Amino acid sequence: MVNDFMKDEKVHEIYTSIVELETEIMKKWKIQTLVTAFKNNGISTDNGTEKVPYIYTFPHNFLEKNNLIKMNCVDLDKFNLTYNQDTMTIEGTPEVKLDDFFTIEFLVDGEEASEIKHQKQVKLLINPDPKSLWKDIPSDTNALFWKEDDKSEATKIGEKSIVVSSKRGRSHKNVGSFRDDDYAFKYFEDSEWTIVAVSDGAGSAKFSRKGSEIACSETIKCFENVAIKELELFEEEFNQFIDLKEGKQLEQAKETAIKAIYKVAVHAHTEIEKIASETALESPKAFDKTKILNKADYFHATLIFIAFKKINNKYVFLSFGVGDCPIGIINKDRTEAKLLNWLDIGKYGGGTRFITNREIFSSKERPIVSRFNVYITEDFSFLFLMTDGIYDAKFIVEANLEKTEKWLEFIADLEGRNEDNVTLDFSRDLNQLEENLNNWMDFWSKGNHDDRTLAIIF
Amino acid sequence: MRRLPVYLLLDTSGSMIGEPIEAVRNGIQVMVNSLRQNPQAIETAFLSVITFNSTAQQIVPLTDLTTFQIPDIRATGVTAMGQALSVVSNCIDNEVAKTTAESKGDWKPMIFIMTDGMPTDSLQNGLNELNKRRTAVVVACAAGSGADTNVLKKITENVVSLDTADSQSIAKFFAWVTASISTSSTKVEEAGQEASGLNELPPPPSELNIVV
Numbered sequence: 001m002v003n004d005f006m007k008d009e010k011v012h013e014i015y016t017s018i019v020e021l022e023t024e025i026m027k028k029w030k031i032q033t034l035v036t037a038f039k040n041n042g043i044s045t046d047n048g049t050e051k052v053p054y055i056y057t058f059p060h061n062f063l064e065k066n067n068l069i070k071m072n073c074v075d076l077d078k079f080n081l082t083y084n085q086d087t088m089t090i091e092g093t094p095e096v097k098l099d100d101f102f103t104i105e106f107l108v109d110g111e112e113a114s115e116i117k118h119q120k121q122v123k124l125l126i127n128p129d130p131k132s133l134w135k136d137i138p139s140d141t142n143a144l145f146w147k148e149d150d151k152s153e154a155t156k157i158g159e160k161s162i163v164v165s166s167k168r169g170r171s172h173k174n175v176g177s178f179r180d181d182d183y184a185f186k187y188f189e190d191s192e193w194t195i196v197a198v199s200d201g202a203g204s205a206k207f208s209r210k211g212s213e214i215a216c217s218e219t220i221k222c223f224e225n226v227a228i229k230e231l232e233l234f235e236e237e238f239n240q241f242i243d244l245k246e247g248k249q250l251e252q253a254k255e256t257a258i259k260a261i262y263k264v265a266v267h268a269h270t271e272i273e274k275i276a277s278e279t280a281l282e283s284p285k286a287f288d289k290t291k292i293l294n295k296a297d298y299f300h301a302t303l304i305f306i307a308f309k310k311i312n313n314k315y316v317f318l319s320f321g322v323g324d325c326p327i328g329i330i331n332k333d334r335t336e337a338k339l340l341n342w343l344d345i346g347k348y349g350g351g352t353r354f355i356t357n358r359e360i361f362s363s364k365e366r367p368i369v370s371r372f373n374v375y376i377t378e379d380f381s382f383l384f385l386m387t388d389g390i391y392d393a394k395f396i397v398e399a400n401l402e403k404t405e406k407w408l409e410f411i412a413d414l415e416g417r418n419e420d421n422v423t424l425d426f427s428r429d430l431n432q433l434e435e436n437l438n439n440w441m442d443f444w445s446k447g448n449h450d451d452r453t454l455a456i457i458f
Numbered sequence: 459m460r461r462l463p464v465y466l467l468l469d470t471s472g473s474m475i476g477e478p479i480e481a482v483r484n485g486i487q488v489m490v491n492s493l494r495q496n497p498q499a500i501e502t503a504f505l506s507v508i509t510f511n512s513t514a515q516q517i518v519p520l521t522d523l524t525t526f527q528i529p530d531i532r533a534t535g536v537t538a539m540g541q542a543l544s545v546v547s548n549c550i551d552n553e554v555a556k557t558t559a560e561s562k563g564d565w566k567p568m569i570f571i572m573t574d575g576m577p578t579d580s581l582q583n584g585l586n587e588l589n590k591r592r593t594a595v596v597v598a599c600a601a602g603s604g605a606d607t608n609v610l611k612k613i614t615e616n617v618v619s620l621d622t623a624d625s626q627s628i629a630k631f632f633a634w635v636t637a638s639i640s641t642s643s644t645k646v647e648e649a650g651q652e653a654s655g656l657n658e659l660p661p662p663p664s665e666l667n668i669v670v
Contacts, residue, residue: 044527099491127524133497171647174497203648352650399559446501447459449647 027110034067034108035118041066043104045090047125050097054081054126058088070113071106078102079124097128131444137176139168144279144286145210149179154434157187157194159310161430162457164196165437169389170449178209180301181387181451184216188228195223195307196455200325200387202300202354203450206289207279211299214275215268215355219305222267227307230260231318235311242312254374261307261318261372269355272299296356303355304341304385308457317375317383322353322360325387326401330411332379337407340373345398382411382458389452393445414456418443426458461564462502462643462652463520463554466635467542469573470509473604474533474623478574481625485632487528492636494523499643502565506549510542511535520553539577543584543613550591566594566652568642570635574601574623576609585613594642594652595659599631600669607669616656617669630665 005011048054063071073083073090078100081092101121107113139149152165168179180201187194197219201208237253276295280287287295302323309316319327321341330337344353344366353360361368384407391401394413400406409417416423422440424433441452468482486507493499500523507518512535518526550567557563588596598610602623610617620627637660642653653659662668 042530047525047527049524127494127500130497130500130524133495133500171498171644397560397562445459447647449498 031108031110034110038066038068038106038108039118039120043120043122045122045124047127048079048081048094049127050094050129050132052129053091053093054079055089055091057090060088062088067109069107069109069111071104072117073102073104073122075101075103079126094126096126098124098126100124134170134174134449136173139172139176139178143178144283145178145207145213147179147182147209147213149173150438151179151183152434152438153185154430154437155187156430157185157457158192160194160457161426162194162196162455163424163430163433163437164453164455165434165441166453167438167441167451169451172451174449179451180208180212181389181453182209182212182216182301183385183453183455184220185455186220186224188224191228191231191309193223193228193231193307193309194457195220195305196385196457197303197305198325198385198387198453198455199304199355200302200323200389200451200453202302202352205298205300206286207276207298208301210275211272211296211301211354211356214272214299215301215303216305218268218271219264219303222264223261223305223307226267227260227264230263231257231307234260238316239312242314257316257318257374258369258372261305261320262368264305265303265320265322265355265368265371266361268303269358269361272296272301272356275299300354300356302344302352302387306340306383306385308383313378315377315380317373317377319373319375320371322355322357322371324352324391325385326391326395328384328401328407329375329377329380330382330384330407331377332381334381334408334411335404337404338375339401340375342370343398343401382456384410384457385453385455387451387453389448389450390454392450393443393448414440420444460502460562460646461504461520461522461555462639462646463504463506463550463564463567464639465506465508465520465546465549465567465569467508467510467546467569467571468531469511469537469539469575469601470531470533471511471537471575471578472534473575476533477625478601478623478628479531479533481623481628482572482632483528483531484625485628485635486531488629489632489636489639490523490526490528493639496640496643498647499640500524502643502646503639506553507531508542508545508549510538510545512538514538514542514545516545516549520549536578537573537575538579539571539573540579540581540584542571543581543588545584547584547587547591550593565646566592568594568639568652569596570638571596571598571610571613572601572628572631573599573605573610575604576606581609581612588613595638595654595656597635597638597656597659599666601628601631611669618656618662618666619669620665621667627665630663634660634662634666 045056080095083090104120105117149168154163166181183198185196197216199212199215201212234256241249273296280295304321304325306319319340324343327340414424424436504520506520508516517529555563596614597616600607600619
């Protein structure tokens, strides 16, 4: 009966059309499913950064995996990017930061190329240029102990020259705080001694900007008023040693020298204490940290200084250091570097010491005498004093300060081997050198945005 | 460069379905967008997301903020908090660089844990592992009344709580985490060390109660 029924032409026609419709519906359903699946699939392309070339290529099986027969990315103009269908690559250099969508137009399996395209929105993030995020807020010139944001000098000192620059770090500019670093130097024409001091005020101490300033200026003052006179005896003893070559005399001379510059270190410490107490009397409200009892702790600062003079055709260096700022010297033919002080660096953070810490003068673990050094050499090419703003970025770890090659790399960096193409030509005029050093000091180093101070004697 | 690693340990158990999990997703989004505007955070902070439900898994490895993409987070299953502590311990071993004489390692990692329930596995093994790792501040947040602050106190002394696990409260928690990461990314450079307790982080908003 069924066969007879199906033989009926009319019925057969209807049956065939039902099957066709069913196939058509199934096909459409399948397409719809694939379109929905792709639209719901969380697709992400890499994030970009403004002004940095961007390139993203979809995985080679991207079409197959998503059951697509064709796709195109549009709407990329706003990102300043283009899409290459052959290589399935988005590329270009985004001009501005942007958090927006672009559109993927696509066809899925089973569709004819002429059919209407589907669209999917895909998020694309263009990050800001990290360098553009830093603010430059001036420090408050009315604040107690304000000091200038940047400072630099270059001058002849006897047979040698000095160029020095101290700059407020980006992290301080960003919040409008002060430069905590400082330096001071002086060449004494009569005695031919030169003294250079560099100090880094502790970021956590409220008036460290003043602490570093006093540490440096008082070092110079005491050296001039007290030490130079006492060093005359050192010179006599040293000359005797040169004549007679007796080790004992050299030891005697060194002891005399250290005694003289010991007074300088003590003076720097005492002066900060004095100014701290005076300030506490004048402006008691400024000392508002209840946990800090010792007023000088508001002025915490490191201190390195070095005095040198050419005596009997030899350069004699007398140095002192507390804190984590290095003093390095490079010999005349640039084949050997030497670190003249040891650094107070503690693995667990508690290792830092300051000239404001009274206990440095009586410490058993780190005897005060070990902080002084007498170094004698025929001649030298460079003598460097720097704060950790330079050392952290350029030497990374303390161990590298002991390596000649790292110091030579540092000199090469100064002389032009750097990203900014800044060249310090130490044979050119000093004004130009000072300007170039100031430019060099702005080098970019991720995670290193502290104040920077660098003194170069050459 | 020394990175500041930040691990987010997020409860994605079934009880988080709906508003809470949406709020977590938004929280991460807003946090990352905000940190990307901070010049110090964008350079130093690296973020990882570990979720825990019936198991714990690291769904985003330690990633810098510019390449970080918001993960697809779904809520399901129970609360394997103990396992999450083991996972983060392993991640610290594999991802956080140690300081040697030749190179400066990363800063000690910050860990933020958020849960709305009680652990359904044993906490002890994971806790023993985590205690062996050197970390900066570890903060645990009890979101809503289902979480037990006494349990969280076993993990860290820094416990905060939200009265309800609604979107507003969770958003406040993430805003505070954002501020904490910002502060720390500045502090590591300024002071040369990490924050070690709640007192060194920004004061929490009023929605966030400090559990003593």
